Amino acid sequence: MELVKHSDADRTIIQVVASRIDAAGSIRFKDLMRDEVLNASGTVLVDLSAVNFVDSSGLGAIVAVRKMIGADRDMELAGLTPNVEKVFRLTRMDKVFKIHETPSVTVPTEGL
Amino acid sequence: MSRSPPLAVPPETQFTLRTFSSPIRVRAAIEKICLNLREIGFDGQWCSVVELVLAEALNNVAEHAYRGASYGVINITVTTSAPEIRIELRDRGHPMPNGQIPTGYPPRTDMSLEDLPEGGFGWFMIRRLTRLLAYERCDGENHLILCLDSKSIEKF
Numbered sequence: 722m723e724l725v726k727h728s729d730a731d732r733t734i735i736q737v738v739a740s741r742i743d744a745a746g747s748i749r750f751k752d753l754m755r756d757e758v759l760n761a762s763g764t765v766l767v768d769l770s771a772v773n774f775v776d777s778s779g780l781g782a783i784v785a786v787r788k789m790i791g792a793d794r795d796m797e798l799a800g801l802t803p804n805v806e807k808v809f810r811l812t813r814m815d816k817v818f819k820i821h822e823t824p825s826v827t828v829p830t831e832g833l
Numbered sequence: 834m835s836r837s838p839p840l841a842v843p844p845e846t847q848f849t850l851r852t853f854s855s856p857i858r859v860r861a862a863i864e865k866i867c868l869n870l871r872e873i874g875f876d877g878q879w880c881s882v883v884e885l886v887l888a889e890a891l892n893n894v895a896e897h898a899y900r901g902a903s904y905g906v907i908n909i910t911v912t913t914s915a916p917e918i919r920i921e922l923r924d925r926g927h928p929m930p931n932g933q934i935p936t937g938y939p940p941r942t943d944m945s946l947e948d949l950p951e952g953g954f955g956w957f958m959i960r961r962l963t964r965l966l967a968y969e970r971c972d973g974e975n976h977l978i979l980c981l982d983s984k985s986i987e988k989f
Contacts, residue, residue, distance in 0.1 A: 743860065744856045744859070744860075744892045744896075745856035745857050745859070774884065774885075774888075776885060776888040777889055777953075777954035777955040778892060780954055781950075781951035781952050781954070782951075784949050784951045785951050787946065787949070788949070791946075792946045804881050804884075804885075807989050808885065808958070811958055811989065812954045812957065
């Protein structure tokens with residue numbers, strides 16, 4: 722799992738480069754996100770378009786990251802693939818997070 | 834009007850897989866089971882639900898029955914009798930508290946940020962997606978039975 726970070730005017734976009742956020746990877750996800758999130762300012766937008774599986778461990782890790790960011794900043798999600806979206810809906814976590822419809826987030830092409 | 838081909842019904846089969854309880858091994862076991870089911874003829878919706886339900890149930894065995902140990906043995910038997918899939922997990926770890934399957938937290942969205950739970954979703958999701966869920970402890974072994982049918986998987 723890797724994270725790719727881009728910043729624009731008022732937000733930090735973090736792309737999760739992994740196909741799963743599950744029990745095997747949730748700790749790493751939290752650790753990687755912690756580093757990115759504490760050094761960022763403004764809204765954090767997490768691009769999950771590469772992720773096609775999230776279980777309750779992954780969901781718990783995403784909630785933990787939300788808490789790391791704190792109530793003073795927003796955390797939003799984008800690019801939820803169908804199975805991931807279903808898990809959010811089943812657990813009603815789709816009401817807790819602002820979820821963007823667009824399948825992927827526009828990122829600057831230079832530097833890639 | 835052309836006749837559509839007969840609906841392929843996955844045959845009655847049974848297979849057993851054994852895994853260690855480490856997360857990486859569990860992941861591999863889930864992948865193998867889903868591959869088998871696809872080969873047998875179950876479609877994407879079935880496989881998606883089995884993948885999730887298995888991940889939740891196996892994670893619970895790993896974390897609670899084996900308390901995070903990497904080398905607890907888990908036996909998984911999958912029986913298909915379309916339109917139903919029966920999954921049985923057997924392990925020799927610690928028993929479930931009070932001999933009962935936890936209810937799991939029902940999702941609530943009225944909580945403040947600090948109160949949002951980071952766990953407990955697993956059993957809730959398993960209960961939603963299965964027709965039957967049963968647990969028994971016998972001769973030092975945990976035995977968990979999960980049955981999915983076409984109606985229960987629609988909830989996903």
